[in-house]
Amino acid sequence: MPYLVSSIIAVVSAMIILFTRYEADDSTITGELDRLKSMFVTVDGFVNTYIQSGGSLSNINFEELDKAGILLSNMEITPVADTISSTGENKTTTTFPSSEVVWQIIPNIDDSSSYKLLVDMSQDRGLMSKAIFSESFSGREFCEKMLFGTFDPKGSEYIPNDKDFGSVGNERDGIFVCIVFK
Template identity: 50%
Template sequence: MPYIVSSIIAAVAALVILLTRYEPDDSSIKIELERMRSMILVIDGFVDTYIQSGGDMSEINFQKLEEDGILPENIKREDDPKLEDGDGVVSNLTSEEDEGTAEEFKSNLVFPKSEVIWQLIPNTKDNTSYKILVDMKKNPILNSRAGFTESFLGKEYCEKALFGKFISKGNSYDDSIEGKETFTETGTNKDAKFVCIVYK
């Protein structure tokens, strides 16, 4: 009898450990996915504002949105002298000297208190759409479930919410041909990177 009781106690203890170990992970991933949803919709809102103000979709990128005053005040150039350490939320933005060159399409955006990197470029095959590269590799929670995260975000937010096209193998900016801005599709469906083409 003591053996049976101790076995039951051990089994219950193991179950409690399993539940307490994985429950925070589940809640953490849900929180991060909700944050991703918010960021995706905010970026699409920036694009809508750009279009409504007469912006040319063939020139769209984060540098252009920043120069046109569409990005909010807490999103500044990396080289802005007013920017304090730790507050940089736009990285790799080029100088005004690069305006009109392929360099400006390399601009990235990172939201405050987020590790996810976004890159926005026009869809050169269709002047009524844009491409967004989402890089989640620096977010440990999203990266730990990269396959699930890519699939969920691509299908639920890119395809369903934005009526876009999900490209799971999109993984980096290709600047080999100036004027033909695009993203390479040499990744995998679980490398924590994907591309969404959004039609307007």
């Protein structure tokens, strides 16, 4: 009888140790999502400032925001390869300092009262550690609820011929599009 009781105690103890020791640490993903939220707010704030200063959503991109002096001075603007439009404008991406998340804004050709925002977090190891959760949570909470936008989890890179983002992505690639209405 003592052998049976001690065996049960040992098994229960081992299970408790196993379940508590290998519990996922959510502090990294929580911190990364908080940073992503602040970046969403900042990008939308840039757009609001641009509109209030007389800018138009029909030609919005990070190059225009930079020319208008709206972006932070330590943000890098990078032209997307092979996207020089007929007006000579480059479609551009940007990143925030100390972040691997890439942002791209383009006009919404279907609705002039909105813009499209591509969020590429595929290079951010913290967010990609739980890619499906990160993409879904960001789309629902930041795009839809916070910015009152439309979340497109299948959004993908810019296609110059279509003057739009593609739709060949999936819910775990770390890339999505948010359509934000103003």
